[in-house]
Amino acid sequence: MNNEPGLTTEIVHSDREFGVEHGGLHKPIHTSVQYGFDKVEDLIGVFQGTLKGGFNYARQGTPTTAALEAKLTMMEQGVGTVSFATGMAAITALFLTLLRAGDHIVSSRYVFGNTNSLLGTLGDLGIAVSKVDACVVRHVAQALRPETRMVFVETVANPGTQIPDLDAIGRLCREKGVLFVVDNTILSPALFRPKDVGAGLVVHSLTKTIAGHGNALGGAVIDTGLFDWSRYPNINEAYRKGDAKQWGLTQIRKKGLRDMGGSLSSQHAHLIGAGAETLVLRLAQTSATAMALARFLEGHPAVARVHYPMLQSHPQHALAQKHFKAGSWLMAFELRNADACLEVLNRLKLPVKATGMGDSRTLVIPVAHTIFWEAGAAARAEMGIADGLIRVSVGLEDSADLIADFAQALAD
Numbered sequence: 001m002n003n004e005p006g007l008t009t010e011i012v013h014s015d016r017e018f019g020v021e022h023g024g025l026h027k028p029i030h031t032s033v034q035y036g037f038d039k040v041e042d043l044i045g046v047f048q049g050t051l052k053g054g055f056n057y058a059r060q061g062t063p064t065t066a067a068l069e070a071k072l073t074m075m076e077q078g079v080g081t082v083s084f085a086t087g088m089a090a091i092t093a094l095f096l097t098l099l100r101a102g103d104h105i106v107s108s109r110y111v112f113g114n115t116n117s118l119l120g121t122l123g124d125l126g127i128a129v130s131k132v133d134a135c136v137v138r139h140v141a142q143a144l145r146p147e148t149r150m151v152f153v154e155t156v157a158n159p160g161t162q163i164p165d166l167d168a169i170g171r172l173c174r175e176k177g178v179l180f181v182v183d184n185t186i187l188s189p190a191l192f193r194p195k196d197v198g199a200g201l202v203v204h205s206l207t208k209t210i211a212g213h214g215n216a217l218g219g220a221v222i223d224t225g226l227f228d229w230s231r232y233p234n235i236n237e238a239y240r241k242g243d244a245k246q247w248g249l250t251q252i253r254k255k256g257l258r259d260m261g262g263s264l265s266s267q268h269a270h271l272i273g274a275g276a277e278t279l280v281l282r283l284a285q286t287s288a289t290a291m292a293l294a295r296f297l298e299g300h301p302a303v304a305r306v307h308y309p310m311l312q313s314h315p316q317h318a319l320a321q322k323h324f325k326a327g328s329w330l331m332a333f334e335l336r337n338a339d340a341c342l343e344v345l346n347r348l349k350l351p352v353k354a355t356g357m358g359d360s361r362t363l364v365i366p367v368a369h370t371i372f373w374e375a376g377a378a379a380r381a382e383m384g385i386a387d388g389l390i391r392v393s394v395g396l397e398d399s400a401d402l403i404a405d406f407a408q409a410l411a412d
């Protein structure tokens with residue numbers, strides 16, 4: 001018999017493991033910006049890090065954000081978490097606190113558009129970036145240099161659903177002593193744990209899968225405990241103290257949260273924590289609906305191609321089957337007639353025409369006309385973004401209702 005509690009059991013009881021306040025079952029929203037002490041020694045203890053679990057100023061965290069961080073650490077089976085106001089704040093803090101001018105980073109070329117833009121900013125700051133097709137580990141291996149500090153990939157890319165060769169890249173990074181960073185926003189630990197393929201750090205936009213309701217922004221960096229920070233050259237002297245497992249996250253918290261200030265509010269931490277309780281249930285529903293919709297679309301004469309990891313036709317289908325419990329809510333499909341794209345979208349009644357993803361409502365967007373418009377036609381062609389490509393973020397609607405709606409929208 002397996003005595004490990006399931007993920008949902010752990011999530012819904014995690015707040016109580018860290019002390020209930022007044023018997024409340026849910027962690028309260030702590031709104032205080034300042035935290036005071038009876039004895040000045042305790043105030044000093046918070047500053048010097050000797051008073052564990054103490055708070056002093058909400059930019060560095062509150063009891064509510066700390067409770068969410070503990071929950072996320074448990075969910076990714078890590079050793080610690082730092083939360084941020086948005087996913088982009090988390091990724092920016094991670095890059096700017098761990099990389100220096102003269103360093104090099106290898107990134108998948110299939111990453112979230114704003115992350116791609118941020119990689120351009122790193123270039124401006126003197127950090128070299130190689131963007132490779134990480135679906136093939138050889139491309140990552142060939143890009144490595146002596147000054148390569150990290151390899152960055154997303155578990156499932158948006159909108160094309162490309163999947164990097166996760167365990168091969170993990171092995172390569174371990175062999176070379178390079179930090180492996182995985183953005184696990186789309187799948188979440190309900191479907192896949194990057195720690196299982198050797199990731200040292202896991203990044204999340206909590207806004208999407210983990211919150212799941214589209215009412216709160218948030219981000220997080222989680223340390224899996226696998227990376228040996230004593231070998232990482234860019235840790236400041238001040239943070240090279242105590243357990244080396246905590247050095248990286250200490251630097252991200254001090255430099256990235258305290259100094260850069262993209263802090264998560266208690267209100268949003270509470271909303272994200274409440275959303276996380278239904279994570280496993282939502283992903284079972286949205287993954288099943290997405291699979292049914294993907295099969296329906298793949299069989300439709302008006303559709304040229306469907307991008308969904310759990311379809312046999314997906315280029316990395318074997319990888320997805322090996323590593324992921326299900327395919328999640330993200331898919332994209334190409335119409336045979338790109339000119340019909342806007343008309344089809346306007347005929348859809350249930351899905352909302354909106355950017356963003358991971359909401360409880362199904363969202364659709366024409367990719368070339370919107371999120372990849374600024375990139376230009378040449379970059380779109382290189383990334384495989386066809387003019388008739390539609391991204392679908394599958395919500396909680398009943399599967400039959402959604403499929404019927406797509407059927408009527410595609411009928412001519």
Ligand SMILES: *Cc1c(COP(=O)(O)O)cnc(C)c1O
Nearest residue numbers: 086087088112183185205207218
């Ligand atoms: C949305 C997203 C982000 C950015 O998160 P925000 O919370 O919107 O800032 C980062 N990575 C991925 C994969 C995303 O989908």
